[in-house]
Amino acid sequence: MRTEVVKTEVLCIGAGIAGLMAGIRASELGAKVVIIDKAGNPMRSGCSGLGNDHFQCYIPEVHGANIEEHIDEFQHSQQGSLRSKVFIRTWLENSFDILKLWDEWGIPMKHKGEWEFAGHALPGKLLTHLHYAGMDQKKVLMAQAEKRGTRIMGRLMGYELLRDGQGHISGAATLHDLVSDLLEAAVFDHPDESTVQIE
Numbered sequence: 001m002r003t004e005v006v007k008t009e010v011l012c013i014g015a016g017i018a019g020l021m022a023g024i025r026a027s028e029l030g031a032k033v034v035i036i037d038k039a040g041n042p043m044r045s046g047c048s049g050l051g052n053d054h055f056q057c058y059i060p061e062v063h064g065a066n067i068e069e070h071i072d073e074f075q076h077s078q079q080g081s082l083r084s085k086v087f088i089r090t091w092l093e094n095s096f097d098i099l100k101l102w103d104e105w106g107i108p109m110k111h112k113g114e115w116e117f118a119g120h121a122l123p124g125k126l127l128t129h130l131h132y133a134g135m136d137q138k139k140v141l142m143a144q145a146e147k148r149g150t151r152i153m154g155r156l157m158g159y160e161l162l163r164d165g166q167g168h169i170s171g172a173a174t175l176h177d178l179v180s181d182l183l184e185a186a187v188f189d190h191p192d193e194s195t196v197q198i199e
C-alpha cells in the first residue's frame, strides 16, 4: 500500500463553497491549508459546480435600515423554517460583506451594473434574493484560495478521521479514486504528531 503524509495545519474536506471559503479565511489568518475533494475536477464539483444564480441577502441601501422584516421573511420561508433565528440573523447581517467580497473578486454580483432583486418570492412579498451571474463562482473562489497559498487536491476521498493519543482529531486518511489504494494521508501539524496512527 502506497501512502504519503501531507502535513497541514487546516484540512478542509470538500472544495464546495463552504470548504473554499473556510480555506480562504484560514489562510488569511495565517494557517497552512489543504483542501481536498473527491472530484477529479473540483472546479465543477458539488452543488454549485455549474453555478448559482441567486443569493439570499440583506443590503441596507436596497432594503432599508430595519433588518427585522427581512429576518421575519427568511424565517417564514421554506428554507428558514429549518434554521434557527440566530443562524438567520448572522447570515443576513454578514451577507452584504460576503457579496461585496465576491463582487470584488470577480463574481458578477451586480451583473446588470446594479443590485438586481428578482424572483424567489411570492407576489407582494419582500424580495430577498439577489440575482447574480454565478456560473464561474467556483473558479473564482479556487483562484482566491490558491492566491493565498492554499493547496487544492482533487481525486481524494476523505474516508476516515485520524485521532491523536488524546482522542482529538488530528487529520484524515484519504483514498485516491483512480488507484483505489490509500495514497495520501493529510495530517494536521499537531505538536505530538508521533501519536498519529495510520494503518
Ligand SMILES: Cc1cc2nc3c(=O)[nH]c(=O)nc-3n(C[C@H](O)[C@H](O)[C@H](O)COP(=O)(O)OP(=O)(O)OC[C@H]3O[C@@H](n4cnc5c(N)ncnc54)[C@H](O)[C@@H]3O)c2cc1C
Binding pocket: 013, 014, 015, 016, 017, 018, 019, 036, 037, 038, 039, 042, 045, 046, 047, 048, 049, 051, 052, 053, 054, 055, 056, 156, 157, 158, 159
Ligand atoms: C442545481 C442547483 C442550483 C442551486 N442554486 C442555488 C442558488 O442559486 N443560490 C443558492 O444560494 N443556493 C443554490 N443551490 C444550493 C447551493 O449550491 C449549495 O447550498 C452550496 O453550494 C453548498 O455548498 P457546500 O460547500 O456546503 O457543499 P457542496 O457544494 O455539496 O460541496 C461539497 C464538496 O465536498 C466534496 N466531498 C464530499 N464528500 C467528500 C469526501 N468524503 N472527501 C472529499 N470530498 C468530498 C464534494 O465533491 C463537493 O465538491 C443550488 C443547488 C443546486 C444543486
